Amino acid sequence: MSQPSLHIFETADATVMALADFFVRTARESIAETGRFSVALSGGSSPKKLYELLATPEYSTQVNWEKVDFFFGDERYVPADDPDSNALMVKKALFDPLRIPESNIFTVDTRLSPDEAAGKYTEAIRKRYQAEQVRFDLVLLGLGDNSHTASLFPHTPILHDTSVSVKAVFLSDQNVYRISMTAPLINLAHHLAFLVYGKGKAEAVASVLNGAEEIENHPAQLIRAAEGDVHWFLDKPAASQI
Numbered sequence: 001m002s003q004p005s006l007h008i009f010e011t012a013d014a015t016v017m018a019l020a021d022f023f024v025r026t027a028r029e030s031i032a033e034t035g036r037f038s039v040a041l042s043g044g045s046s047p048k049k050l051y052e053l054l055a056t057p058e059y060s061t062q063v064n065w066e067k068v069d070f071f072f073g074d075e076r077y078v079p080a081d082d083p084d085s086n087a088l089m090v091k092k093a094l095f096d097p098l099r100i101p102e103s104n105i106f107t108v109d110t111r112l113s114p115d116e117a118a119g120k121y122t123e124a125i126r127k128r129y130q131a132e133q134v135r136f137d138l139v140l141l142g143l144g145d146n147s148h149t150a151s152l153f154p155h156t157p158i159l160h161d162t163s164v165s166v167k168a169v170f171l172s173d174q175n176v177y178r179i180s181m182t183a184p185l186i187n188l189a190h191h192l193a194f195l196v197y198g199k200g201k202a203e204a205v206a207s208v209l210n211g212a213e214e215i216e217n218h219p220a221q222l223i224r225a226a227e228g229d230v231h232w233f234l235d236k237p238a239a240s241q242i
């Protein structure tokens with residue numbers, strides 16, 4: 001298993017720009033090789049800047065967006081028009097500005113029960129890959145200050161899930177559900193890229209990358225590419241305790 005590659009930049013903006021370059025390069029390579037590019041997007045607060053940058057002419061003109069299939073690594077179990085919805089955030093930042101065809105966007109149906117929504121999303125992913133191994137070209141990830149990534153939260157049963165699937169995750173401290181890809185599904189990707197910036201993430205970054213293995217407390221340690229590569233795009237404050 002290869003070691004993660006660390007890419008550390010002076011500012012958050014420079015970090016986001018480097019990941020946008022990586023996204024474009026990966027998309028172009030994949031489209032040239034296979035005719036399409038599949039990406040699982042991250043949610044939360046950090047990636048919004050990335051999606052907005054990808055929508056600018058400097059980046060958007062470099063990718064044939066009709067050949068890109070967008071999935072979500074995780075989703076909040078909220079209505080599609082809720083301000084917490086990851087899909088809504090990406091719609092505003094990227095899909096609408098670029099007029100991405102609906103048929104290329106695979107969202108979690110949160111009108112269903114959490115388990116049904118997760119099951120239906122697993123089916124949608126399997127359908128996209130048909131007889132092939134389910135293997136995203138790129139999975140984008142963030143890191144919470146509690147070391148969660150996607151919706152793999154500390155002390156939740158999904159951390160022990162060995163299936164290549166999507167599961168409902170109940171967060172008892174917040175009394176909410178989230179829907180998340182399992183670590184085995186994420187780890188099959190050709191490329192995995194974390195985007196983490198800000199001093200508030202420094203301790204989590206150091207624990208995940210350099211700390212003793214403690215999956216229950218630091219779930220992002222579960223992310224190890226089965227055959228692909230893992231990249232961490234960090235600003236200096238986030239990398240300051242490595």
Ligand SMILES: O=C1O[C@H](COP(=O)(O)O)[C@@H](O)[C@H](O)[C@H]1O
Binds near residue numbers: 047074140142144
């Ligand atoms: O990978 C992910 O990480 C975040 C944590 O991101 P933050 O930028 O809001 O701190 C997570 O909650 C998000 O849904 C996920 O895709």
